[in-house]
Amino acid sequence: MTQFGRPVPFAAWGRIERGAYPMARPRFAGDLPGLFSAKERPGHVLGVGLGRSYGDSCLNNGGGLIAMDGLDRLIEIDKPGLVLRAQAGLSIGKALEALTQRGLTLPVLPGTRFATLGGAVANDVHGKNHALAGTFGRWVRRIGLVRSDGRTLSLAPGDAEGLFAATIGGLGLTGLIAWVEVGLNALDSDDVEIEDIPFETLADYYALMADHAGKAHRVAWIDCTHPGRGIFTHGTPARDEPGARHKTPPGPRFSVPFDGPGFLLNRFSLSLFNKLYRSLKARDGLRRMHYARFHFPLDSIGGWNRLYGGRGFRQYQCAVPKAVAREAVMEILNAVKKAGDGAFLAVLKEFGPLESPGLLSFPLEGSTLALDFRNRGQKTLALLETLDRIVLNAGGRIYPAKDGRVSAQTFQEMYPQWRALEALRDPAIRSDFWARATGMAR
Numbered sequence: 001m002t003q004f005g006r007p008v009p010f011a012a013w014g015r016i017e018r019g020a021y022p023m024a025r026p027r028f029a030g031d032l033p034g035l036f037s038a039k040e041r042p043g044h045v046l047g048v049g050l051g052r053s054y055g056d057s058c059l060n061n062g063g064g065l066i067a068m069d070g071l072d073r074l075i076e077i078d079k080p081g082l083v084l085r086a087q088a089g090l091s092i093g094k095a096l097e098a099l100t101q102r103g104l105t106l107p108v109l110p111g112t113r114f115a116t117l118g119g120a121v122a123n124d125v126h127g128k129n130h131a132l133a134g135t136f137g138r139w140v141r142r143i144g145l146v147r148s149d150g151r152t153l154s155l156a157p158g159d160a161e162g163l164f165a166a167t168i169g170g171l172g173l174t175g176l177i178a179w180v181e182v183g184l185n186a187l188d189s190d191d192v193e194i195e196d197i198p199f200e201t202l203a204d205y206y207a208l209m210a211d212h213a214g215k216a217h218r219v220a221w222i223d224c225t226h227p228g229r230g231i232f233t234h235g236t237p238a239r240d241e242p243g244a245r246h247k248t249p250p251g252p253r254f255s256v257p258f259d260g261p262g263f264l265l266n267r268f269s270l271s272l273f274n275k276l277y278r279s280l281k282a283r284d285g286l287r288r289m290h291y292a293r294f295h296f297p298l299d300s301i302g303g304w305n306r307l308y309g310g311r312g313f314r315q316y317q318c319a320v321p322k323a324v325a326r327e328a329v330m331e332i333l334n335a336v337k338k339a340g341d342g343a344f345l346a347v348l349k350e351f352g353p354l355e356s357p358g359l360l361s362f363p364l365e366g367s368t369l370a371l372d373f374r375n376r377g378q379k380t381l382a383l384l385e386t387l388d389r390i391v392l393n394a395g396g397r398i399y400p401a402k403d404g405r406v407s408a409q410t411f412q413e414m415y416p417q418w419r420a421l422e423a424l425r426d427p428a429i430r431s432d433f434w435a436r437a438t439g440m441a442r
């Protein structure tokens with residue numbers, strides 16, 4: 001029988017929000033209901049995956065965490081039916097290892113293989129192929145959900161209570177996700193055929209996006225020292241002869257053994273990094289790459305989040321509607337440049353019109369920009385508030401999975417549907433993000 005133990009350190013990926021929490025790590029789905037009724041339950045609890053959310057959506061001060069990564073069993077791969085059923089703690093990377101050997105893949109992949117299926121549901125994650133595939137939640141057929149009232153539910157789209165929609169993008173607040181059933185795509189090769197194309201202006205970026213609208217994956221890296229300049233990359237699953245050898249996914253090229261000195265990340269190193277990155281990446285023509293290198297480039301450096309030093313970093317990801325996207329993205333990039341320090345990593349993608357099934361899902365049709373900033377305390381917070389205003393004026397919103405500081409007022413303006421999720425929240429569950437963003441008393 002699993003129990004809550006002594007407080008264990010747990011940090012979000014940005015390493016600013018962190019703490020020590022009484023933690024339970026169940027190994028069997030049958031243990032989940034008992035965790036709600038356990039005598040030693042530390043008040044409110046929260047199910048978490050591998051902590052790849054950047055801010056406080058995966059933290060719970062004053063309460064306990066239920067680490068779901070022990071529930072990582074593959075239950076069934078139905079190849080003809082193109083369906084995977086697995087426990088929610090299975091990572092995307094482990095799922096792909098099993099699937100690609102059988103010529104199958106998950107249709108939507110976030111930028112890290114270290115997210116769990118439960119985390120992918122709870123944040124309704126997206127990939128570089130949103131225009132063609134939508135979000136992860138669009139592919140979810142059923143969810144096993146354990147509620148604190150003792151019910152273990154098998155949820156399908158359109159359930160009477162609305163719990164399926166509330167759980168997709170529901171930030172883990174509707175219950176413990178025990179298992180997930182998700183649709184699959186067939187795969188011919190472990191490789192992706194890609195091309196990098198440098199561009200000088202945002203107008204060029206949008207033209208490249210339009211010219212390559214039929215490509216499965218489209219993404220751009222933006223040079224924050226020259227707003228509008230960057231490299232556009234498109235990728236298409238490669239085709240191999242039937243029976244071609246399956247390639248094991250490459251592991252990290254190296255790992256960061258200790259915290260980097262944050263002061264090394266300044267405007268000079270930023271400019272140098274951007275020049276270097278541009279010259280290294282800008283290669284001519286089509287080339288092939290293993291899917292893991294293409295979809296999860298940052299996983300090539302183990303513990304890369306330590307490069308930002310002990311003070312950590314913040315990622316700001318927003319989505320702005322198509323009609324005003326160009327102006328809003330340019331305004332954001334100019335505001336970042338004006339603020340001085342710049343963003344070390346800036347990624348721009350497009351969300352298509354396919355609607356997310358989740359009540360609180362982040363994507364909306366338009367552009368999505370993700371920016372990584374080293375933590376300069378108040379200066380960073382002030383810049384992100386400026387960006388919030390630009391995003392709000394444009395009718396956009398920020399991604400809760402990346403946030404650790406948005407005000408309740410701003411969040412509620414961006415997500416007016418939050419009350420519907422609050423009505424379906426499991427009363428025994430809360431997170432630091434939700435307490436702050438809804439103004440909930442601790």
Ligand SMILES: Cc1cc2nc3c(=O)[nH]c(=O)nc-3n(C[C@H](O)[C@H](O)[C@H](O)COP(=O)(O)OP(=O)(O)OC[C@H]3O[C@@H](n4cnc5c(N)ncnc54)[C@H](O)[C@@H]3O)c2cc1C
Nearest residue numbers: 047049050051052053111116118119122125126171172177
């Ligand atoms: C390098 C990198 C690249 C990324 N790229 C992308 C991207 O391209 N697209 C994108 O959408 N996201 C991206 N992300 C964000 C990441 O995919 C999400 O934050 C994802 O939810 C992390 O999954 P996790 O298992 O680590 O969950 P955690 O971060 O541990 O938790 C995330 C949320 O899920 C809930 N949760 C997790 N498991 C369960 C469960 N079993 N039951 C109930 N609730 C649960 C938690 O309560 C929390 O609210 C990226 C993150 C990193 C570090």
